[in-house]
Amino acid sequence: MKVRIKFAKSGAMRFIGHLDIMRYFQKAIRRADIDVAYSEGFSPHQIMSFASPLGVGLTSNGEYLDIEVKTHAGAEDMKQRLNKVMVGGMEILNVTMLKEDAKNAMASVAAAEYTVRFRQGYEPGFDWPDRLMEFYHSPSIIVAKKTKKSEMTLDLKPFIYRLSLLGKGGTAPAVRMLVNASSSGNVKPGLVMEAFLRANGEELSPFALEIIREDTYADVGKEGEPHFVPLDAIGMEF
């Protein structure tokens, strides 16, 4: 049976990279004594698929991995067993069941939502909350994209599905954005912010941003009419 696990990653765990998170879950699944399915062959490994690698330094409230289990005692039991063996900063949010023909987590990813803040001392020199929406509503957002051979320009605008300002007038205003996170058009939130600062004549320093991934989404809409739902909305209770 295919199972989708949603988890949050916070605190010091933001410094653990994607490959190490995979190793962490392989060990956690053994500690939790989940009856996981293994691949065939001389060195069998757990059948496991992660939705979208999270960059080092980012925290998240919506990460996903799919595993295959042979037997189980229900979603709640599995969630509890896993949470019992988590370290601080890792939390299992829910466990759902997937249909046998469901696309795996990685193939399902279409978009991701982020909250972006400036770290203290790294705020731009201009009144950025006032300028944000003007930037977003401009007809195109052209950025330079370096490839191995040449430098190309790219319009980010079609890849940003939603963008808004949070906490306007407060002490720590933030940007919330829903952007493309598919394998063909993944947009890093830092790239959007870099374009925003550049449009206002400033450069983004490499450590300026504190980024939280809020959730990861699949597109269940029709051609040309996207409809984004969190990846766990595809799964069913069990």
Place this chain on the structure above:
Amino acid sequence: MSELALRDEILLQVEKPARYIGNEVNAVIKDKSQVDIRVAMCFPDVYEIGMSHLGIQILYDMFNRFDDVWCERVYSPWVDLDKKMREEKNIPLFVLESQEPVRDMDFLAITIQYEMCYTNILQVLDLSRIPLRAKDRSWEHPIVIGGGPCVYNPEPIAAFFDIFYIGEGETRYRELLNLYKEYRKQEKSREEFLRAAAKIPGMYVPRFYKVEYNEDGTIQSMLPTEEGIPERIVKEVEMDVSHTYYPEKPVVPFIKVTQDRVVLEIQRGCIRGCRFCQAGQIYRPVRERDLDMLKRYALAMLRNTGHEEISLSSLSSSDYSRLPELIDFLIEKCGEKKINISLPSLRIDAFSLDVMGKVQDIKKSSLTFAPEAGSQRLRNVINKGLTEESILQGAALAFQGGWTRVKLYFMLGLPTETEEDIKGIAELANKIAAVFFETVPKDKRTNGKVQIVASTSFFIPKPFTPFQWAPMCTKEEFLEKAYATRSAIKQQLNQKSIKYNWHEADISVLEGVFARGDRKIADVIELAYKKGCIFDAWSEFFKGDVWMEAFEELGIDMAFYTTRKRELDEIFPWDFLDCGVNKEFLKREWKKALEETVSPNCRAGCQGCGANRFGGGVCFENTGKGYGNGNEGKD
């Protein structure tokens, strides 16, 4: 969760920030207001090496079982972070669990596993803002205590330590901690505490000993400076290895480390008595752990870590008397959970090949032989019981079983070595290749041709071995020997199947100085460190020319420590320690080596080394009483 000691900017700029954040599975967090003593346990090398060390896991577990103690870990910051910490000047080195400064701990316990980490010890002290020299410390600084195999000659680093713990850590720490609590409560001085500590068995407090030298630079005497301080310090040994501390929940790192598996120590010590091997002497007597204990811990550790591999650890696993039962048990339990079993240090024979065939992918694994010397004559000198016949038989069996890769380990520069012995290395490798072509017909060579990798290290005489009297080779001699080995291999019929690697010679020479060095070496280590030497065990960071400069500036002759011939009655810097085997036994073994005579192993015939005084282990196997009275083996 505690705040991190390092800012995000720093953590995002250094390689593998996971080295510095703690928070690993099974890391122990305590409420600091509820403990009396805080211990920083240090392995002075990079995290991935330090986290792979079993001894620290055992002691970490032991200390944290004490309710009044919180033990945390610290490793050497890698060169990138080291540089930043020196530039910024306001980040003191910290322990991983609480992320608090090492300097605020009560004890800094450093395990010293190899000589080439000595500058890293200074790095850890320096970055922690602890004075390098013990004499400059006050109650503002932790008590710096060293342990591990290198403390069997602690003299080159004696100036940097308050205490050395000689022997196995399971036995005396509780006593030392109790003393510490009592003396702190009574507001006694640091000096008074150290004086009292020096009277606990196994504790060596260097400041209470004075060394007098002869005109030729050798030692005339080493004596306590005060009444009541013991003249000799006997190593500590845990005799009941089946009912003592062992971790059920070892810490599980996030990043891949060298030893990324459950480690089950099946026994301590080795019955073989190879004459170059220090571990074979200092861990005597051989003590096996109880089979039921091992089964119980294997299951508990696998369950608590989630590791996908378990490895048996010992100096010579084939000599563990219950090995077949243990392996059967592991194969049964691990098979269900797809857990790999790794079996290092097994003698290659029908039994081990059968077992390895069950637990490993033959196509991917290789066979390892450690003949250590190329000829039977020299193998007799070093008392390595492996014969050419048994190697070739083992290889033939393995080739029939499908193995095609063979690793061979040798040493160059052993006492009495001749050109013939070096040629023997090439010839043995060639014969193994020939065995492959004889035993495996062409149409059966499905796994490719045979690949033989011969590696040589350079022999370094170590304290408390029969070879402690042996002169070591110079760097030039070492390199000549390596080139001779290479050209001998090139002349073999099957040379295309043989690959040859050798160690770096200048690191070996320096290791030789530290291994048999005295207190005068401390100045060299400190000077080299101040000139930028660090991570000397890593060839990419080893600065041979800077070390040479340091020796020259201080007028210290390396040859005095390495190539010099030592007389049988010379007092060695480590002679005030008693490692369990007596000097007369080592002398007998040294003489027998020069006569090319082998000694039987502990089970085949007691040689009267003196370790039977500990009252257990292999010395009392079967008989129920010791049969070593110190006279056996005298001829």
